[in-house]
Amino acid sequence: MINQLEQNHLPKNVKADILIVDDTPDNLRVLSAMLTNQGYEVRKALNGQRAISSVQLEPPNLILLDIKMPGMDGYEVCRNLKASYPTCEVPIIFISALDDALDKVKAFASGGVDYITKPFQEAEVLARIEHQLRIQELQHQLVEQNKELLRSNRDLEQFAYVVSHDLQQPLQSVTGFVKLLQLKYGCSLDEVAQDYLNRIFATGNRMQKLIQDLLAYSQIDKQEQMLENIDCNEVLNQVLDNLQEAIVTKQATITHDSLPTVQGDETQLIQLFQNLISNALKFIPEHTNPSIHISATAQKNQWHLGVRDNGIGIKPEHLEKIFEIFQRIHSTQTYPGTGIGLATCKKIVERHHGKIWVESQFGAGTTFYFSLPMVKV
Numbered sequence: 392m393i394n395q396l397e398q399n400h401l402p403k404n405v406k407a408d409i410l411i412v413d414d415t416p417d418n419l420r421v422l423s424a425m426l427t428n429q430g431y432e433v434r435k436a437l438n439g440q441r442a443i444s445s446v447q448l449e450p451p452n453l454i455l456l457d458i459k460m461p462g463m464d465g466y467e468v469c470r471n472l473k474a475s476y477p478t479c480e481v482p483i484i485f486i487s488a489l490d491d492a493l494d495k496v497k498a499f500a501s502g503g504v505d506y507i508t509k510p511f512q513e514a515e516v517l518a519r520i521e522h523q524l525r526i527q528e529l530q531h532q533l534v535e536q537n538k539e540l541l542r543s544n545r546d547l548e549q550f551a552y553v554v555s556h557d558l559q560q561p562l563q564s565v566t567g568f569v570k571l572l573q574l575k576y577g578c579s580l581d582e583v584a585q586d587y588l589n590r591i592f593a594t595g596n597r598m599q600k601l602i603q604d605l606l607a608y609s610q611i612d613k614q615e616q617m618l619e620n621i622d623c624n625e626v627l628n629q630v631l632d633n634l635q636e637a638i639v640t641k642q643a644t645i646t647h648d649s650l651p652t653v654q655g656d657e658t659q660l661i662q663l664f665q666n667l668i669s670n671a672l673k674f675i676p677e678h679t680n681p682s683i684h685i686s687a688t689a690q691k692n693q694w695h696l697g698v699r700d701n702g703i704g705i706k707p708e709h710l711e712k713i714f715e716i717f718q719r720i721h722s723t724q725t726y727p728g729t730g731i732g733l734a735t736c737k738k739i740v741e742r743h744h745g746k747i748w749v750e751s752q753f754g755a756g757t758t759f760y761f762s763l764p765m766v767k768v
């Protein structure tokens with residue numbers, strides 16, 4: 392069926408295939424002559440039933456449909472065609488005589504895209520037909536471009552996954568051997584050589600972090616999502632445990648509201664909280680102790696959670712771009728990182744049908760908010 396529709400899409404310079412449905416043979420002749428003159432392929436049907444069979448057999452690019460016909464009227468034919476794929480994709484222009492009471496609302500409600508009234512003005516009919524065909528063409532392009540985008544996005548994610556997965560092991564052996572070299576032969580090397588080894592080790596570690604982050608990012612959409620009732624208090628405890636070292640070194644204070652139980656994937660929620668809290672611990676001015684609060688408020692059928700810090704803040708012009716992958720505002724020397732954390736958070740929240748956003752005051756602090764679905768009762 393899809394192929395049929397794709398074939399139906401017109402290459403440049405090929406005129407459209409138009410079906411005219413009218414129970415008056417004279418009307419059919421006039422319209423048909425007019426359109427054939429313009430180079431259109433024309434098909435004709437004298438009643439609704441034949442029209443439907445013709446469209447089902449091979450969908451035209453457009454239908455001109457008389458409203459008043461014995462048996463099935465135009466509205467009914469239209470509703471019938473709109474009820475199933477691929478006939479629903481064909482634009483329908485209604486034709487009505489001037490003395491018919493044209494019910495425009497009904498015409499649009501049954502799925503028509505336009506209407507023309509008899510007697511016709513040739514130029515107007517042609518203009519309306521061209522217009523609808525152009526809209527159909529643009530819609531088709533949009534669908535195709537969307538498919539292409541999805542495809543290339545999937546390819547890119549697959550590429551990121553394979554590369555990061557396959558790079559992990561060789562890199563581990565590089566850093567492993569450097570460590571061995573330091574341990575076994577470190578004391579027989581001069582200071583310059585030791586400095587070189589230290590740098591190789593540090594660079595290897597940075598690369599490992601980048602690869603781990605990239606792997607985590609590309610796996611979000613790959614993994615089967617395990618939706619369960621998850622107590623966010625437990626998620627937070629786990630995350631605070633994971634970040635214990637940074638919390639103690641930075642003498643951070645972390646407080647939180649009583650957190651809700653939400654519908655979510657536990658591993659992904661841990662990643663989400665951990666990315667946000669580790670940012671809150673990291674983007675802090677020198678000699679300031681982080682003070683972080685995790686809030687939760689109930690909105691309609693969602694929870695809004697927030698992670699507030701007293702850090703360096705973000706300038707308004709940077710607020711949009713930080714959710715894009717690899718986008719960082721600071722150099723890795725000032726604040727180490729890979730620029731993948733927030734892109735991962737965004738993906739996770741969107742997979743939970745939520746939104747993530749940020750409010751910040753440059754120099755004073757930042758709050759990241761995200762919404763998560765409430766547990767269905």
Ligand SMILES: Nc1ncnc2c1ncn2[C@@H]1O[C@H](COP(=O)(O)OP(=O)(O)O)[C@@H](O)[C@H]1O
Pocket residue numbers: 666670671674700702703704705713718719720721727728729730731732733734757
């Ligand atoms: N709590 C925060 N305070 C200030 N800036 C932040 C905060 N969180 C994130 N940012 C900014 O957003 C950028 C992207 O964050 P993220 O994707 O987590 O990358 P990374 O932490 O690896 O730098 C950071 O480099 C930083 O500039």
Ligand SMILES: [Mg+2]
Pocket residue numbers: 666669670728730732733
């Ligand atoms: Mg981060």
